[in-house]
Amino acid sequence: MEKRLKDPAAEVVLACLEEKYLKNEVLLEDHCFVRILSGELKIIQTNSRQVFGPGATILLPRRQLSTVIQYPKDNQAYKCVLIILRNERLKEYYSRNPAVERNERSSALIAYEHHPLLESYFASLEPYLEWRQEWPEKLIALKIEEVLTILRTIDAGIDAFLADFSEPGKIDLASFMEHNYRFNMPLEKFSHLTGRSLTTFKRDFQKIYKTTPQRWLTQKRLQLAYFLLSESKQKPVEVYREVGFENLSHFSYAFKKQFGYAPKTLG
Incomplete structure (x- = not known):
């Protein structure tokens, strides 16, 4: 409420x-x-x-x-x-x-x-x-x-x-994505925040990373999750939201597919 x-x-x-x-x-x-x-x-x-x-x-x-x-x-x-x-x-x-x-x-x-x-x-x-x-x-x-x-x-x-009323222009895509990949937003929002149309965003992203934004985002979020689970000793239920996954089951499935074992093995 x-x-x-x-x-x-x-x-x-x-x-x-x-x-x-x-x-x-x-x-x-x-x-x-x-x-x-x-x-x-x-x-x-x-x-x-x-x-x-x-x-x-x-x-x-x-x-x-x-x-x-x-x-x-x-x-x-x-x-x-x-x-x-x-x-x-x-x-x-x-x-x-x-x-x-x-x-x-x-x-x-x-x-x-x-x-x-x-x-x-x-x-x-x-x-x-x-x-x-x-x-x-x-x-x-x-x-x-x-x-x-x-x-x-x-x-x-x-x-x-x-008193800063400036508006964002086209910014460095790689730097922005490396700093903000954990945020669970649609690609349209990422493109807007980097000052690009969605088409230009995808094209520029492919040139830099040689893969799609969706695949890259999943990889980066899983890498961060692995670090939090193994080094920070957090639990999967504490981690999945922080790294940009919608629900625990999807996170667990993606994690096991990537690393070969369930996240609870580390957390």
Whole structure:
């Protein structure tokens, strides 16, 4: 279940997940500011795997591939507050509040320590979270501007992150795929993210790897799974989602076909 404070395009969202487990491959169109109220959130990005619990406050960047896993913990459903920082609203904000020029910042997620301004902000939202009516536009604009002001106060480098309105162009395909193969997305999404049509993506991929994207992705994911099972001592049930397989049975079949034995032999 997800409870929103407005329509599906809401910018302030109270989400409550009653299911046991939910996994999504995420590529956000807008930055997303998150406060976790209960349960746990696991975020897997290209070079990181992080777990966040109640009280954690994070900023998820737009256009950054992530595997997001939400699940209950300590007999409490996963519950969080989402603040969607839409590009259009950020552009309007920075037209009135010029960005401070700083060095380019990494596009990885940002986790914030507890801060009085953040605690005060989320406390101020509590009365509204139980209000089932549509928020007035002026109130939404006020709360978005407030959180932007707080972020710029506690994070001196945030403008390099939030005020970057550039769009991706054609990028190095091999580098992108080597960093993002574990994300379970259709080829159309991979092609879009590398700035190519699907036809051009497949053609360029064949030139580089001498095989199809599907075969290459399966091989890379199985190699990663082998490493996680043998070196990190994780279990198959913990690994298959993280390496981009839809279900355990398909993963086990592909793994045994590739290596000659079941993944549980290692895990």
